[in-house]
Amino acid sequence: MIEVFKSVLRGVDGYAEIRYHKRVTTIIEARNGTLAKAEQRTLAGAAVRCLIDGCWGFVSTSDVTESGLCSALADAIDGAAAAARIKKERAKLAPARMGEGEFVYYERGSEPSIAEKIARVLEAEERLRSRSELIVGSVVRYTHYDDEKYIVNTDGAAAHIVDSKQSIHVFATAGRDGKLETDVKAWGVTGSWQALMEKGDLDQMVDRAAQGAIEKLDAGYAPGGQYTVILDPGLVGVLSHEAIGHTVEADFVLAGSIAKGKIGQRVASELVTMVDDGNVPGAAGMVLVDDEGVQGERTVLIENGVLRAYLHNRESAAMLGAAPRGNARAFTYRDEPLIRMTNTFILPGKDDLKAMISEVEDGFFLSGLGQGGQADSDAEFMFSVGQAWRIRDGRLCEPVKGVTISGQAFEVLSSVDAVSSGFKLDMGAGHCGKWQPAKVDAGGPYLRCRVTIGGRQDEREQ
Amino acid sequence: MSENSEVGGGRSMSVTRGFDWCDLAIERGLARGAAAVEAFYLESRSVEVMVEKNDIHVPKGDRYSGIGLRVLMASDDGFKQGFASTNLLTAESIDSALAAAMAIAEASPADPARCLAQPDRGAAGVEPVEGLYDEGIAGMDLAGAMKQAGAFLEGALGYDGRVTVDSAMFRAEVSEKTVANSNGVRLSQHKTVASTQGIAFAVDGDRVSSFDLGVAESCALGQVDAFGVGRDLARRVVAALDARSAPSFRGKVLLTPYAALELVLEPIAYSCNAEIVQTGRSKWKGMLGKQVASPMVSVVDDPGIPQASGSTAFDREGVPARRLELVTGGVLQDYLYNCYTARRDGRESNGRASGNDAGLPGVSTTNMVLSPGKHSLEQLIAQCDRGLIVNRFSGGVDPASGDFSGVVKGGHYVEGGVVAYPVKEMMIAGNIYELLTQVVGLSDELWVLGAYRLPHILLDGCSITGK
Numbered sequence: 001m002i003e004v005f006k007s008v009l010r011g012v013d014g015y016a017e018i019r020y021h022k023r024v025t026t027i028i029e030a031r032n033g034t035l036a037k038a039e040q041r042t043l044a045g046a047a048v049r050c051l052i053d054g055c056w057g058f059v060s061t062s063d064v065t066e067s068g069l070c071s072a073l074a075d076a077i078d079g080a081a082a083a084a085r086i087k088k089e090r091a092k093l094a095p096a097r098m099g100e101g102e103f104v105y106y107e108r109g110s111e112p113s114i115a116e117k118i119a120r121v122l123e124a125e126e127r128l129r130s131r132s133e134l135i136v137g138s139v140v141r142y143t144h145y146d147d148e149k150y151i152v153n154t155d156g157a158a159a160h161i162v163d164s165k166q167s168i169h170v171f172a173t174a175g176r177d178g179k180l181e182t183d184v185k186a187w188g189v190t191g192s193w194q195a196l197m198e199k200g201d202l203d204q205m206v207d208r209a210a211q212g213a214i215e216k217l218d219a220g221y222a223p224g225g226q227y228t229v230i231l232d233p234g235l236v237g238v239l240s241h242e243a244i245g246h247t248v249e250a251d252f253v254l255a256g257s258i259a260k261g262k263i264g265q266r267v268a269s270e271l272v273t274m275v276d277d278g279n280v281p282g283a284a285g286m287v288l289v290d291d292e293g294v295q296g297e298r299t300v301l302i303e304n305g306v307l308r309a310y311l312h313n314r315e316s317a318a319m320l321g322a323a324p325r326g327n328a329r330a331f332t333y334r335d336e337p338l339i340r341m342t343n344t345f346i347l348p349g350k351d352d353l354k355a356m357i358s359e360v361e362d363g364f365f366l367s368g369l370g371q372g373g374q375a376d377s378d379a380e381f382m383f384s385v386g387q388a389w390r391i392r393d394g395r396l397c398e399p400v401k402g403v404t405i406s407g408q409a410f411e412v413l414s415s416v417d418a419v420s421s422g423f424k425l426d427m428g429a430g431h432c433g434k435w436q437p438a439k440v441d442a443g444g445p446y447l448r449c450r451v452t453i454g455g456r457q458d459e460r461e462q
Numbered sequence: 463m464s465e466n467s468e469v470g471g472g473r474s475m476s477v478t479r480g481f482d483w484c485d486l487a488i489e490r491g492l493a494r495g496a497a498a499v500e501a502f503y504l505e506s507r508s509v510e511v512m513v514e515k516n517d518i519h520v521p522k523g524d525r526y527s528g529i530g531l532r533v534l535m536a537s538d539d540g541f542k543q544g545f546a547s548t549n550l551l552t553a554e555s556i557d558s559a560l561a562a563a564m565a566i567a568e569a570s571p572a573d574p575a576r577c578l579a580q581p582d583r584g585a586a587g588v589e590p591v592e593g594l595y596d597e598g599i600a601g602m603d604l605a606g607a608m609k610q611a612g613a614f615l616e617g618a619l620g621y622d623g624r625v626t627v628d629s630a631m632f633r634a635e636v637s638e639k640t641v642a643n644s645n646g647v648r649l650s651q652h653k654t655v656a657s658t659q660g661i662a663f664a665v666d667g668d669r670v671s672s673f674d675l676g677v678a679e680s681c682a683l684g685q686v687d688a689f690g691v692g693r694d695l696a697r698r699v700v701a702a703l704d705a706r707s708a709p710s711f712r713g714k715v716l717l718t719p720y721a722a723l724e725l726v727l728e729p730i731a732y733s734c735n736a737e738i739v740q741t742g743r744s745k746w747k748g749m750l751g752k753q754v755a756s757p758m759v760s761v762v763d764d765p766g767i768p769q770a771s772g773s774t775a776f777d778r779e780g781v782p783a784r785r786l787e788l789v790t791g792g793v794l795q796d797y798l799y800n801c802y803t804a805r806r807d808g809r810e811s812n813g814r815a816s817g818n819d820a821g822l823p824g825v826s827t828t829n830m831v832l833s834p835g836k837h838s839l840e841q842l843i844a845q846c847d848r849g850l851i852v853n854r855f856s857g858g859v860d861p862a863s864g865d866f867s868g869v870v871k872g873g874h875y876v877e878g879g880v881v882a883y884p885v886k887e888m889m890i891a892g893n894i895y896e897l898l899t900q901v902v903g904l905s906d907e908l909w910v911l912g913a914y915r916l917p918h919i920l921l922d923g924c925s926i927t928g929k
Contacts, residue, residue, distance in 0.1 A: 115569030384858030
């Protein structure tokens with residue numbers, strides 16, 4: 001296939017690339033005692049992208065014969081020529097370390113049959129339902145992306161990539177007296193089914209989801225206000241990815257995000273070092289070669305509290321005089337590569353978690369993302385929290401529900417006064433959304449910091 | 463088998479191609495021992511122009527065709543179901559997809575509610591929807607799409623030099639969907655959709671407004687005013703520049719249609735979804751015929767609105783889709799069903815199977831409409847001694863419990879019945895199902911946001927946290 005692609009690209013006046021991507025997606029979902037979904041999708045085709053006179057053209061097609069690719073290339077060139085008539089800025093590409101050869105992201109073993117996977121998902125869902133009569137909604141969902149790519153470009157990339165990303169979501173809904181509460185446990189890996197089951201014990205996660213949902217039925221709401229909190233690795237991952245990571249994506253930076261012009265400035269406590277690294281084995285955001293053919297390398301975003309770098313594709317790297325490190329990613333062959341994170345995390349520190357809790361007089365211990373959240377270009381964020389407990393006089397006390405945290409992410413990171421030695425990447429189950437989805441991972445240690453807790457106004461009536 | 467039925471206009475794609483692939487798949491699936499087979503074919507062609515950082519970014523073209531295959535295998539306890547799809551359209555790849563679907567079916571438990579749609583033999587049959595196909599969209603090339611994206615930019619940037627269009631796009635798509643099954647359903651529909659959307663913010667020195675978004679979508683090109691969407695978006699982000707904090711209080715919140723879409727219509731769509739109801743996640747389970755909202759609230763789902771992007775003559779399974787009252791005068795009237803969820807409740811599908819060739823049918827709304835009220839927006843604002851206009855809500859809504867909490871974006875503080883100043887760092891929290899009973903006003907206009915139509919909504923009893 002690589003030779004055919006090289007042949008199509010021969011003679012192009014300018015830059016061009018062909019990215020073939022075949023994805024077989026398997027989804028199995030058991031819900032309330034039924035197999036709600038079991039399906040397999042094959043999506044295969046090629047994206048042809050060219051840069052002519054500093055303007056991009058992009059055409060995707062499922063016809064990957066030589067003639068089909070030649071026709072797509074001609075259309076892409078026409079598109080680029082049309083853009084050249086009105087586009088103001090012209091793009092250039094930074095030099096990069098191109099991927100050549102085989103890149104196999106995981107240890108390939110014998111994957112269980114679809115029948116075995118269906119049986120395991122059904123069994124887990126049945127276990128969830130049987131935990132308590134209070135469980136009124138139960139979902140267990142398995143997702144697998146089995147990917148093969150060939151990426152060839154006129155700058156020397158010629159990579160064959162074999163990747164497998166798998167994840168599990170467990171949703172438990174508990175109900176009583178018309179009140180419904182949900183808890184979610186989810187995790188993901190780059191790897192085999194076996195690696196997925198080693199990262200998270202399915203039965204244990206099912207039990208924890210059931211318990212979490214039931215506990216919320218009796219939990220009260222948190223009073224709103226500024227508090228000292230302990231964020232678990234899941235929420236540290238959310239903060240790193242959503243509230244900081246997006247503001248340092250070079251396309252957002254160029255559009256005026258809060259991180260613009262702040263390289264070399266102190267933006268966080270000196271206890272905080274944050275990186276983006278596609279080379280973490282097994283992490284769900286693993287990218288050894290990105291969708292521009294560039295090899296993945298670790299980017300140190302914040303070093304001991306000082307902002308050091310942004311995340312780039314080749315175009316933004318050329319504009320800002322940086323080196324691209326494998327952050328141009330496309331979800332399927334029909335998508336163009338965008339600047340995306342891979343695995344984004346804060347490095348562990350030296351503090352003991354128990355000691356960190358014991359020093360909090362009045363605060364909260366917060367675990368995992370709840371229903372979602374959002375962050376803005378000014379790093380203002382709001383996230384709902386999956387599970388929360390009150391901390392009083394250095395001790396974990398009663399659970400509370402409906403907790404959201406908000407603040408300005410860099411201010412929150414500046415307030416960090418303790419970083420645990422324990423560390424986990426814990427955000428690999430879902431997708432990051434930015435016009436198109438991307439599998440990412442994120443996490444870190446436990447952090448102690450100050451945030452605004454949004455609770456119900458009932459308790460602070462004015 | 464019945465005659466092919468083509469619903470709606472459209473001349474640019476071959477209807478027979480879709481039926482040919484569907485027929486081949488059904489024939490081969492039955493030959494493999496399936497008791498029933500459904501094939502859903504989708505062919506599309508699109509052009510799209512992206513805008514980034516105030517400039518044209520990437521013009522994109524795509525041609526796609528794919529087929530989704532559902533098989534049912536008979537067993538003593540009902541049917542076992544399997545599904546596979548492929549966009550590699552050859553007889554071999556269809557065979558391979560059928561083999562995968564059969565393997566999944568064999569491994570799946572039987573379920574007496576598994577079924578495929580029956581051909582509609584009713585008097586009305588499948589009624590075509592007006593205005594689903596526009597030659598102006600079908601024939602648009604990349605240069606045409608680029609002109610539209612340019613208009614969006616002109617609308618936004620021409621309003622005020624402080625506006626930055628972070629990203630935006632204009633897209634034109636023409637598609638053919640064909641659904642056929644071994645019960646004799648054979649339907650095809652051509653449709654065009656033009657859409658534009660953008661995210662922008664304003665910067666003035668150190669002051670940065672929050673992000674805001676603008677959208678428009680229709681089957682008719684004339685209904686998608688890219689310039690107007692850009693201009694309106696620019697107006698809103700500039701107005702949010704001088705935002706400051708306001709005090710905490712509990713009281714009235716006026717949701718703009720953008721905020722109300724997420725806080726009101728989406729939870730209603732969730733709670734009316736029979737899949738959600740049957741899995742115990744809907745607050746409105748067992749509430750048919752009961753008061754679930756203020757008598758001011760009436761919501762219909764209408765797939766027959768001419769030129770609307772959510773319109774369709776039939777659903778993903780080939781069941782005719784017709785107007786459906788969900789909430790009338792605050793009373794819950796019906797849930798949204800596909801064939802499976804309908805059979806589980808012992809009734810007929812009401813044509814709300816959703817999805818495409820890449821997956822099994824789900825359940826969703828088509829065009830959701832919240833009926834407007836009788837007061838102008840100004841009159842609603844005048845009703846607020848103290849209130850908050852929520853332009854956009856950024857936060858979490860748990861549709862199961864109804865609890866929501868989040869940050870107000872582009873909000874305005876109202877005092878003494880007049881808009882006082884734009885606000886920042888305000889959070890609102892509450893329970894949407896409780897607030898639905900506290901709707902105290904609806905404006906008399908109807909905004910079209912893609913497949914949703916709704917007015918401004920005035921709610922009372924909301925917790926508002928400031929600084």
